[in-house]
Amino acid sequence: DAGVTQSPTHLIKTRGQQVTLRCSPKSGHDTVSWYQQALGQGPQFIFQYYEEEERQRGNFPDRFSGHQFPNYSSELNVNALLLGDSALYLCASGFRDREQFFGPGTRLTVL
């Protein structure tokens, strides 16, 4: 049984560009959350999707948007990239409101 998977593993973009990150939840899970982890810090909550809708959002600007598909997979989109968006982006899945299981992350570097 595969756990949470994310793609790509690494990504390099330049300022102003747009990026899409992808996540497939663990089998049987129906919620997907996204977190941003800057170097040397704990993860920060971006938003959570459930039943294809954004159920809760953290303190991130509208440049950060997402989507959940009928098969529960999810995308995170970031527009107008800033240098400060460089981070490890973590996807976490869960069943209903039980504990979340994290994927390996996507390392985004903005130049």
Added chain:
Amino acid sequence: AQSVAQPEDQVNVAEGNPLTVKCTYSVSGNPYLFWYVQYPNRGLQFLLKYITGDNLVKGSYGFEAEFNKSQTSFHLKKPSALVSDSALYFCAVRPTSNDYKLSFGAGTTVTVRA
């Protein structure tokens, strides 16, 4: 205001000795509490959780945590540390059942020397 505090940036112990990683929280009510571990260039792995019930929670890899409501603490413990326990440990809190956001502490780096 920070919801979760991990007062120690680093913890160093000898293999075979007890390991404790401290966590305090500042959320009212009955929060859900979690511990995760992160190895280099990896995502977070779930260790254990406290929702309700017995204050001593047992988790993966021999870890356990003690919930203390009066001290608002949730310290992670392992009776006998292994070199392979060397990693970055995060405490996280979910304020209520209707708040799905996990708020993480800054992390504690554990080094277990042989």
